[in-house]
Amino acid sequence: MDFSLTPEERQIRDTVRSFIEREIMPLEPEVLRNEREGRPGLDRDTLRDLRAKARKSGFWGINTPEEYGGAALGPVMSAIIAMEMGRTFVPFTFGGTADNILYAGTEEQKRRYLIPTIEGERRSCFAITEPGAGSDARNIRTRAVRDGNEWIINGEKTFITNGSEADFVMVFAVAEEHGVTCFLVDREMGWTSEPIPTMGEWGPAALVFQDVRVPEENILGELGKGFELAMQWIGQGRYMIPARAIGSAERMLQMAVDYAKIRKSMGQAIAEYQAIQWMIADSQVEIEAAKWLTLYAAWRVQEGMDARHASSIAKLNGAVMANQVVDRVLQIHGGMGYTKELPIERWYRELRLLRIFEGTDEIQRRTIARNLIKGHARLGLIGE
Numbered sequence: 001m002d003f004s005l006t007p008e009e010r011q012i013r014d015t016v017r018s019f020i021e022r023e024i025m026p027l028e029p030e031v032l033r034n035e036r037e038g039r040p041g042l043d044r045d046t047l048r049d050l051r052a053k054a055r056k057s058g059f060w061g062i063n064t065p066e067e068y069g070g071a072a073l074g075p076v077m078s079a080i081i082a083m084e085m086g087r088t089f090v091p092f093t094f095g096g097t098a099d100n101i102l103y104a105g106t107e108e109q110k111r112r113y114l115i116p117t118i119e120g121e122r123r124s125c126f127a128i129t130e131p132g133a134g135s136d137a138r139n140i141r142t143r144a145v146r147d148g149n150e151w152i153i154n155g156e157k158t159f160i161t162n163g164s165e166a167d168f169v170m171v172f173a174v175a176e177e178h179g180v181t182c183f184l185v186d187r188e189m190g191w192t193s194e195p196i197p198t199m200g201e202w203g204p205a206a207l208v209f210q211d212v213r214v215p216e217e218n219i220l221g222e223l224g225k226g227f228e229l230a231m232q233w234i235g236q237g238r239y240m241i242p243a244r245a246i247g248s249a250e251r252m253l254q255m256a257v258d259y260a261k262i263r264k265s266m267g268q269a270i271a272e273y274q275a276i277q278w279m280i281a282d283s284q285v286e287i288e289a290a291k292w293l294t295l296y297a298a299w300r301v302q303e304g305m306d307a308r309h310a311s312s313i314a315k316l317n318g319a320v321m322a323n324q325v326v327d328r329v330l331q332i333h334g335g336m337g338y339t340k341e342l343p344i345e346r347w348y349r350e351l352r353l354l355r356i357f358e359g360t361d362e363i364q365r366r367t368i369a370r371n372l373i374k375g376h377a378r379l380g381l382i383g384e
Helices: 007-036 044-056 074-085 100-104 107-118 226-236 240-262 274-302 308-333 344-355 361-373
Strands: 124-127 143-147 150-160 168-175 180-186 192-195 205-215
Touching: 007 044, 007 074, 074 240, 074 274, 100 107, 100 226, 124 150, 124 205, 150 168, 150 180, 168 205, 168 226, 180 205, 180 226, 240 274, 240 308, 240 344, 274 308, 308 344, 308 361
Parallel strands: 124 168, 143 168
Antiparallel strands: 143 150, 150 205, 168 180, 192 205
16 A cells, blocks of 8 residues: 655646745735725736736646646546645636546537536526525426427526636526436526625525526536436535645644744743643644645546445545644634734635535434435445
């Protein structure tokens, strides 16, 4: 059993870390200032320039197939890169990617939606969550009714990431007796969006579909097979959520260690107090545990194995870990941690989301328990 990275993998990791430290982290003060003043952390021009620099360095389409111009580095390296990117709160991601289910499209759909999204010419959003159908995705109430060669969609979606910025949406609706179906719907076809204010910097939106007409050829995949596509979208990259959280937790823990060594209380550095040492030690243990659970889930995806159970474990553990670590780091910093002079409070708000979106803690626990009870997963078998 070899846990080491190849020389090429180490070079990729180190190059990404260098890029993040050189190009992204210096933008943190500007991002904080913009967000405090109600503006996006990064404007589109800055983001475009950063992605262009990254592309010159070879980072384009990290997990995109080579036939579409991507690097196809695979799930494990994608998770490692996400850990590196999590070390900054700047809202930056490498370009050249598209939602995994867009690859299920027809050649014409790929031409109109997949390839322009990879090239950054179009922006997508994934819309399944509804006011009454969050974790219970099977309770979708958005309806699609056939009218000749078109489908008329009516309904509402909520908490949709990129919903305000996207120019097309992958929306899931019940198509008469056929069941849940995924439709590719351009914004100019008539759907509208409204931003939803949140406690963090994540800017979701509510989407409204009122008699929106969509041509038959805009069905993604097969009629009535949308739920399977939705689960593919959700499950394929679930391990990426804790991956990025690990990078954030490591960065913050290092901040706590550095601060504890210089902050004096009652004549000595607070790093000398057992209470502080235990918070630091517990955080390190939890980060390392989350790291290996996440990499194991990514490895199962890479090997073509069923990774759903492992991904649920990694997501649950990573989300809880990140929230525990940021809480300890804020506590170690005391009053300074609570101020907006440091980014800890921002991370505190941002990481709280991890326990809710793409499967709440409760849903992950339900999934893990049911897999064990029904025999879909077994205990004590290493390598299966």
